[in-house]
Amino acid sequence: MEKIAQKSCVDFIEVLASKSAVPGGGGAAALAGAIGMALGSMVCNLTTGKKKYAQYEETIQEILAKAAKLEEELLSMIDKDAEGFYPLSKAYGLPTSTEEEKQYKSETMEKCLKVACEVPMNIVRLCFDSIKLHEELVDKGSKLAISDVGCGVQCLRAAILSGQLNVIINVNSMKDREYAGKIEKECNQLVQDGVKICDEVYEKVLVALG
Numbered sequence: 001m002e003k004i005a006q007k008s009c010v011d012f013i014e015v016l017a018s019k020s021a022v023p024g025g026g027g028a029a030a031l032a033g034a035i036g037m038a039l040g041s042m043v044c045n046l047t048t049g050k051k052k053y054a055q056y057e058e059t060i061q062e063i064l065a066k067a068a069k070l071e072e073e074l075l076s077m078i079d080k081d082a083e084g085f086y087p088l089s090k091a092y093g094l095p096t097s098t099e100e101e102k103q104y105k106s107e108t109m110e111k112c113l114k115v116a117c118e119v120p121m122n123i124v125r126l127c128f129d130s131i132k133l134h135e136e137l138v139d140k141g142s143k144l145a146i147s148d149v150g151c152g153v154q155c156l157r158a159a160i161l162s163g164q165l166n167v168i169i170n171v172n173s174m175k176d177r178e179y180a181g182k183i184e185k186e187c188n189q190l191v192q193d194g195v196k197i198c199d200e201v202y203e204k205v206l207v208a209l210g
């Protein structure tokens with residue numbers, strides 16, 4: 001079967017807009033994150049080989065190598081999220097007319113909620129790592145492309161917050177509150193720190209643009 005990530009932009013938007021539950025917000029978060037990191041890579045490529053930035057060449061190459069992995073992983077999250085969320089999307093529609101049906105739905109939902117949380121949690125982690133690379137890039141990347149560093153962090157800001165929303169909606173329905181609490185704690189910390197860095201990088205970009 002064709003991977004969602006292999007679709008053209010036009011086809012992806014069409015399926016995202018359709019009534020199909022997947023791809024959903026999780027897939028959109030993964031794509032936004034990959035776009036954000038790709039903008040960071042573009043800045044690295046525009047900096048590479050430039051005399052003015054020779055002192056940062058080694059660092060830029062390191063950022064570029066890490067960025068390539070993050071882009072690949074974020075793109076892979078589009079299809080992984082569809083696989084992880086599809087069973088939950090169907091579980092929402094299970095009948096609840098009898099006590100047996102209620103019990104079955106509740107147990108199925110609990111299992112599906114845990115699976116559906118894994119990918120958005122990974123999206124949040126990957127976005128955080130991508131944001132950290134932009135933090136370095138804003139000072140060391142080509143000033144000609146500084147606006148792209150800003151565009152990159154804004155895409156990643158949207159992606160990390162969207163990943164968090166998908167974690168929150170799933171953990172809110174979990175019965176296992178200890179499990180839910182652990183995930184929420186890690187997620188909220190990464191988002192708080194990540195968004196702070198995004199805003200600082202964005203401010204630096206605005207100052208540089210004058």
Ligand SMILES: Nc1nc2c(c(=O)[nH]1)N[C@@H](CN(C=O)c1ccc(C(=O)N[C@@H](CCC(=O)O)C(=O)O)cc1)CN2
Pocket residue numbers: 019020021023024025026027081084085088089090092093094116117119120166169170
């Ligand atoms: N890992 C992810 N988790 C969640 C995502 C996501 O994209 N990735 N999206 C949300 C959205 N959501 C509930 O909050 C949700 C969206 C769509 C459906 C749905 O269409 N389900 C069924 C029909 C259910 C019914 O008959 O009542 C369908 O696929 O046809 C359900 C939930 C949640 N978490």
